[in-house]
Amino acid sequence: MMKFENIDGSNSQVLPENSAQPAPKPVLQGPGVWFSDGHPAPFRQESNLKVSGSSPKIVLYSHDTFGMGNIRRTLLLSQDFIAEYPGASVLIITGSPMIHAFRIPKGIDYIKLPCLDRLQAEQYAPRYLCSCPDEIKETREAILRESVLRFNPDLMVVDKRAAGIDGELLPTLHALRENGRHTKLVLGVRDILDEPERTRKILAGNGSFDVIDEFYDEVWIYGSKSIFDTAKEYAFPESVVCKTFYCGYLKRPTVLAGRKEGPPRVLITTGGGGDGSDIIEAYLTGLSSLPRNVALRTTVILGPQMPEVRRLELLRHFDYMPDVNFLEFEAEIANLYVESDVVVAQAGYNTVCELLSFSRRAILVPRSEPVREQLIRARLMAQRGFFEYIEPQDLTSEKLISKVLESFDSPSVTSNTLDLDGLPVIRERVRALLNCWRRAA
Numbered sequence: 001m002m003k004f005e006n007i008d009g010s011n012s013q014v015l016p017e018n019s020a021q022p023a024p025k026p027v028l029q030g031p032g033v034w035f036s037d038g039h040p041a042p043f044r045q046e047s048n049l050k051v052s053g054s055s056p057k058i059v060l061y062s063h064d065t066f067g068m069g070n071i072r073r074t075l076l077l078s079q080d081f082i083a084e085y086p087g088a089s090v091l092i093i094t095g096s097p098m099i100h101a102f103r104i105p106k107g108i109d110y111i112k113l114p115c116l117d118r119l120q121a122e123q124y125a126p127r128y129l130c131s132c133p134d135e136i137k138e139t140r141e142a143i144l145r146e147s148v149l150r151f152n153p154d155l156m157v158v159d160k161r162a163a164g165i166d167g168e169l170l171p172t173l174h175a176l177r178e179n180g181r182h183t184k185l186v187l188g189v190r191d192i193l194d195e196p197e198r199t200r201k202i203l204a205g206n207g208s209f210d211v212i213d214e215f216y217d218e219v220w221i222y223g224s225k226s227i228f229d230t231a232k233e234y235a236f237p238e239s240v241v242c243k244t245f246y247c248g249y250l251k252r253p254t255v256l257a258g259r260k261e262g263p264p265r266v267l268i269t270t271g272g273g274g275d276g277s278d279i280i281e282a283y284l285t286g287l288s289s290l291p292r293n294v295a296l297r298t299t300v301i302l303g304p305q306m307p308e309v310r311r312l313e314l315l316r317h318f319d320y321m322p323d324v325n326f327l328e329f330e331a332e333i334a335n336l337y338v339e340s341d342v343v344v345a346q347a348g349y350n351t352v353c354e355l356l357s358f359s360r361r362a363i364l365v366p367r368s369e370p371v372r373e374q375l376i377r378a379r380l381m382a383q384r385g386f387f388e389y390i391e392p393q394d395l396t397s398e399k400l401i402s403k404v405l406e407s408f409d410s411p412s413v414t415s416n417t418l419d420l421d422g423l424p425v426i427r428e429r430v431r432a433l434l435n436c437w438r439r440a441a
Helices: 069-084 133-151 170-178 196-205 208-215 277-288 308-318 334-339 349-357 373-383 397-407 422-440
Strands: 057-062 089-094 108-112 116-120 123-126 155-159 184-190 218-222 244-246 265-269 297-301 324-327 342-345 361-364
Touching: 057 069, 057 133, 069 089, 069 108, 069 155, 069 349, 069 422, 089 133, 123 133, 133 170, 155 422, 170 208, 184 422, 196 208, 218 422, 265 277, 265 334, 277 297, 277 308, 277 397, 297 334, 308 324, 342 349, 342 397, 349 373, 361 373, 361 397
Parallel strands: 057 089, 057 155, 089 108, 155 184, 184 218, 218 244, 265 297, 265 342, 297 324, 342 361
Antiparallel strands: 116 123
16 A cells, blocks of 8 residues: 644623623442442432532533544543643543544543434434434434433533434433533534525524523634624524633644655645545646656545545556555644645635644635535635635646645745634633532532
8 A cells, every 4th residue: 555712791700802792440339330230320319519620520522424523623622621620531422433543641531422424414324324323313312311411521512513413412411401410511613614594594493592592501612703703694692692702713732843855745635535535636636747857745645534436546546656645544643734835625624723723835625515614714714815725616636736836935824813712712611610510519
């Protein structure tokens, strides 16, 4: 194989500028734990126990259906929670088929849900166990409910969907309330979900705002109002706006490394790779057409979700190219960013945050179906001069390789004008929520 973001009238607290409104092993015995026969104790109504300020229990739920973005963001948040609270216990509940491929630090563990696949914008089905969709739905619901109730977290951060996929989180939310739990609930939302008109209809039609009103303490938007005013564009009702915070984009930890000697280096990455093969093919076709005196070194991350037939086809057509290194997947992608002069990528939220964090020059080729999130983000970022981009329907090998060559002479990206302080803001929000929990307990 070749060389992968509150104002409350009863609260005088002044919120920061980034708020949605300006300025505000099993043991043999033990109570409610495990018995010697290996069976858990029955549920009990929660008493007024107090969470330790340095050792909270935190759950992050991410349904994870397509791509690698959700799980990378979930792991980033988990690692930041552990850094802030070294004694914390963080449990990730995820449907990602790639969670096992990442390094999981001490203090973090995960429970794997059966995988789903996104068929259309709001249509999902089992990825592998296709013949039993009802059973998979019930299994995911049961795992979520039992895991959260047994773990009894102080804080639970839900990724993007307030009720989970097809409402799979609702039984858990109701059970937390019925069992008298004090878990603080947060909905984390990336900057852009889809085009505003369609998203407004979906959020209003599926009861998301009602679920947020009833169960959630806060909504965190991982973006900047100056780039995309999520609450306004998606018509958040006032009751949701009052608990919404714009955190800023989530800056990735960067690494220091000197650039390697030799020709310019290009990194091609399309996330999970499920729909990125056309970008890879266009780049490699353009690369193969260059005269011999143009030397480039290229790393192509195919992605673990690329269909096998397509992966083999690309390797068969381009494995003769001596300065192209093919990888199926790379969990620790930071070093590849540092070594690259230019990156060709889609415009997923996490990819864009990584590019901004590492100040990489990039050509974005966004996905435009089944949702237009990436296309909107690519256009907004290009308008502000952060990246070059190509409209999906305009992608050709000639245009892509031309933009790559031109980018070598362009200045590196500077993100000083973009809010990348999402993680510090989130730390403040967690402190506020956990302090509130202790006062209420």
